Amino acid sequence: MPEGSPITERHGRLQEAIANVVGPRHLLTDPADLAPHLTEERGRYRGRTPFLVRPGTPEETAEVVRLCAEARVPMVPQGGNTGLCGGAIPFETGDEVIVALGRLKRIRDLDAENFTITVEAGCILADLQQAAAAANRLFPLSLGAQGSCQIGGNLSTNAGGVQVLRYGNMRDLTLGLEVVLPDGRIWDGLRGLRKDNTGYDFKHLFLGAEGTLGIVTAAVLKLFARPREIVTAFVALPSPEAAVDLLGRARSATGEAVTSFELIPRLGLEMTRRRVEGCSDPLESPSPWYLLIELYGGGETGALGEALESLLSQAFEAALVTDAAIAQNAQQAADFWRLREGLVEAQKHEGGSIKHDVAVPVSKVPAFIAEATAEVQRRIPGVRPVPFGHVGDGNIHFNLSQPDGAERDAFLACSEEINEAVHDIVARFGGSFSAEHGLGRMKVAEAERLKPPIEIEMMRRLKRSFDPHNLMNPGKVVSAGHT
Structure with a gap:
């Protein structure tokens, strides 16, 4: 221990x-x-x-x-x-x-007219969401860990979640920061402005930097109007290609009301039904792939549901969709989301898991899944790929569960080889080997292997300029290199 x-x-x-x-x-x-x-x-x-x-x-x-x-x-x-x-x-x-930073948890200000909220780094994400809701506003970042993760960590890892398609990640949701610099001075950049062209935008240096350039202590974050209508559907479809096609149609047909667009393979659904209490298949017949679609609307109640019904009807005629269920109430919508969120928990009970948090252009998602699946199955016969997640923004969690009956440690011993193979495919598709979880200490070497040398050089120069003695979270994100 x-x-x-x-x-x-x-x-x-x-x-x-x-x-x-x-x-x-x-x-x-x-x-x-x-x-x-x-x-x-x-x-x-x-x-x-x-x-x-x-x-x-x-x-x-x-x-x-x-x-x-x-x-x-x-x-x-x-x-x-x-x-x-x-x-x-x-x-x-x-x-x-x-x-x-857990004691720095105050909500300093909520300006409903400016659609901003100023919070300290130790504020729990769920508490921020509730404060926004109490003011009839929405803070859209939504994560599985929202009951315990803190805003400082969300900022430092540029967290994403299930609504990036509509609202963006933390980099997009942040207007200003307060940061303690490595020498102990405080930079007060807590500005609630949408426009400020007065020089370098320093906040972007600290967003996603994982505490390697300074310690974020507070932030001004964007709020949004609360949706008047939320429509959630669970959809069966034959392939990831159909999912990408349907995404384009859905964005056009609903006026960009698509908030979440989550891909789930049949194997993932079966794991969740088997391992997570209270989960059941919402549709009568099995399908190779599923989508969890959620739309937010601010117009006339009922209009968004009608638009989705019309879209799915047309998609059925085009053979993009084979079955679908639209939630009739909040509980049914929650049941659909439980299938998606339970997939993370279910994999823990299926033996060893080799995980990849990757992103490719949305148009390349089907080809990436096909090529990566074929490659890992060639290397580990019987491996069970579970590619799932945020197809709407190209972020796929390409996770691999050990073959049935395999020895866990032997399977996990292949992690480095499999990671390299998957990340090489991601690179060929112009993607990222770390879409929303950051680099930490786990992916520093992989960054140096895959990122252009000039990017690593620029990262090291930036690190040394802010933190010449390498005292701020050393060894994370980028190695110190030669001084």
Whole structure:
């Protein structure tokens, strides 16, 4: 089990100074208290730390960073620790201090007329959604971990989720940031402006940077009008090609009302029915592929449902759709979503899983799925591919469950070989090997293998210019390289 690190003389002096800033009870050293912060969700990474600090304000955060910088002690910012690439976990060396942002959880302002909300980094995503709803507004980011993930982590990984097609990812939803820089100064960029052409747009440097350039402490985020009508459908279709065709038709027929467009293979549906309580097949006959479609509308109630019915009728005549069910109430819509969301949980009970979070142009999704499936089946006979997810924005979770009866460890030992093969196919299609989970420590080497050398050079130059002593989440996103 992970445990804390022995307190060195250097760390001891730093610990005392930081305790004077945040108070002794907000500085954790007990192994039992540290344990939940030292391992990531899938258990792939287990780190060590001399202590964890929980600042309560941006000013305290800034002073903590200043003291760590002065002592040349590296820091690992941590939010809800729901990431899947090890970006919030310290290394095993035990030298890094964890800076946990959970106490910075205030909603500072909600400007309904400006359609903005200003929140601190430790705010839970679900709490932000509820605050927006109470003001008759919508914050559209929606993730499986929304009950525990924190906004700072969402910003630092440029989180996406199931509504990127309509609203974009966190980069698109952010107007301004407040950031503690590596030297302990605070940059106040909390501007609720849609237009500001006064020079470099610094917020984009920190969005998706995973805490390697500074620590985000607050953000101004966009809000939207709440939909007056939500229509959800579960659709059977013969192929991913039909899904892409139907997407184009749906966007045109509904005036860009398509909010979610989620692809599910038959194998994934069967896994979910078998492994997740309360899940059943909404349609009478099995189909190779399914879509979960959701539309948001602000016009006359009933109009969106009629548009979807007409669309599906035409798609049926064109042999794009073989069956469909439109939710008649909120519970039925929730049941449809349970099938999609339960797929993540179901795979955990099917043995070893080799996962890929990739994106290709939407038009290339069918060809990518076909080529990648053929390649992994050639390399591992009997492997069970489960490609699913956000076909509307080209982000496919190309996950592979071990063959029936296979030995888990032997299957997972093939991960590096399979990852390289899948990512090479993604690259040929002009895609990304990390669509929404970030790089963390898991994908740094893969980034250096696949990204153009000039991009790696620019990333390293940017890192050194902001963080010359390599103290901000070192070893994540990009390696330090030569100084």
